[in-house]
Amino acid sequence: MKKISNKNSFFNNGLRFIYILIFCFFSHSSFANTVLDITRGTDEPLPIAIVDFENGKNISEVVSNNLKNSGLFAPIDSAAFIESDKALGLRPRFADWRLIDARFLVRGKTEIDDEGRMRAEFRLWDVMTEKQLAGQAYFTVPDNWRRIAHLISDEIFKALTGENGYFDTRIVYISESGSPKKRIKKLAIMDQDGANHKLLTDGKYLVLTPRFSPNMQAITYLSYIKKDQPRVYIYNLDTGKQEILGDFPGMTFAPRFSPDGKKVIFSQAIKGANTEIYSMDIQTRKVKRITNNPDIDVSPSYSPDGSRITFNSDRGGKPQLYVMNEDGSNPKRISFGKGRYSTPVWSPRGDYIAFTKSMKGEYYIGVMRPDGSDERLLDKGFMVEGPTWAPNGRFLAYEVSHRIKKTDKEANVQIRMVDFSGRNKRIIKTPEGASDPAWSPLIP
């Protein structure tokens, strides 16, 4: 009997197994449906509705301007708004916002508390999915309203692109004035949108090629105290203090920082040797030679992880771009296009290297992958050069100079910005001519 029952249970189990199999089969078939690959969409700027902040119209205007300048968003004219209720606590009437084709909605308000501090609050809504994507409140002194607007812009940018913003950043550059023969060059700084402009040096000495530290608000720059005597300074923007890093005869570009900010890397023609690449520990001032060959190696730039260096060398005949390990080993040529390549800069995102290229009498700003693939030229002109990356690795700023005429009374040079895909070129307005831009990291 037992045997039979065992057999039965085995048989039952077997049947159950088959039932389960059949069930699985049918349950799967019930989900069988059409599978469709959607490979094309639109890359038009996203329509976003930014309602004037309660008691803070100036903030919402800066936010709107920032998002518009990024080229990724198209703020909708407030005249088109149907919903007039600005109250932040209430849930928006999404149908009204869908009617005007808004994909996102930003609302906010500011208040001044009893102690005189300003409280700024905003919310970002997805009109299609009717969800809140971001919402934050900031406390600060009222004079800081512009920075609050940049922080809100960064928060919105991050929520909608997945990437850190770049609005709460500054650009340091060389302010140029006077005729070509009597050109005065001063170190200057401004917000990325051109506001809060400030001069850092008085123009007594020639200053060149400022470089930002990637993790602190400090810059290095080159200054000529005497002819043929370039001196490198480190300027701390927070404290306003500056110190001499050293005199570097035969140097043409200021040193660049390593990603951890502890070292600088530079090229220099030391007496008896040709131009080679060196690194220096900022604290100990100990110099280490990285390249050693009979050709000219210049303008080094670290990868964001600090493990590799991209630089420019004429060891292949013409100036081309190379990538080597941090210790100088395993150099590999990455640029193989026509023309001459120079000033490579590794993106903070790590995925691209920006460069200047000259070909057939014209200059180009371009990007390529660190392995040399996917080379794209983003802008060209009589003279475009010296790209610098925004801290999110998505935008580039560079110098655009026009043909110099003897009749020129002022410097005809500007800073232009471009998306790394080549879209959305725009000039950053400056009081005087502007060259040699260097983009700061996000302000801590």
Added chain:
Amino acid sequence: MNFFTRAYRDIVSLFSSDKSLSKSAVYSAIFHFTIIILLFIGIPLFSKSYDSPDIVPIQITNVSEITNVPIPEDVEEQTSKKEDLTADKMEKTSVVRDQVDVPDLPDTESVSEPETKPEVVVAKPKEVKKRKPKKSKKKPPEPDLMLSVLKTIDEIKVKKKVDKDQKEDKKEDVKKTNYQQEFDASAQLSISELDSIRQQFIPCWNIPYGARDAENLSVQIRVHVNPDGTIHDAQLLSYQRMGDPFYKVAADSALRAVRNPICNPLKLPPEKYEKWKIMTLNFDPRHMFGK
């Protein structure tokens, strides 16, 4: 003496001795020179610019293994004529159709919303009803003409007719080639239909432009579509990567696309509702960046 100097001297003496010869030699030199120049520069008359032919853009689409082409109208007409002629056959076909339709209905009932059920249920019987009266209209005249005495003869005639029709039908079937044999309204969506859906999503989907690793940001979304083409539910199938901010943005962009008013309702072939009531959409931005 050098060969060249001697030759030069000979030529000079030749020219100086005979004036007419020197003249013709000059003409000949000019003539040859112009020919050489023309060959060098290119004669403007013959240097017509070559018109390059227009570029024909070709889009490569994947062809499904089974062809599913709808029956051309004329073939359909022929079959319907046939059906009209033969009442018995018509009845048979209609019965067969009913049998096919019936199992379809419960499916739609079980999955789609209540609103749409009536439409589907009513629509199909109506077709059958419409056709049935036709048959009945044509049927009666035949019995009317028949006399009770000639019943047997008529029966034979009808049999013959049916036989004939069946034979003709067989011929028709051959003529129809693959159309009717393989076309099934509820079968897979055709390439053009799939492409039409793709086209409709283009303005709705704002791609995550310039995102890092765009080649790895494909997002799968299962959508449940109402019979009127509006999307009433969308589920993300790949939640695992939502921790990655770039993936989250890509997923959000795809979810926004299916909820975009421009894409609601979608234009879809109503007869294939079974095939598009649930769709898996794979939003893949890699091709937008030339990857």
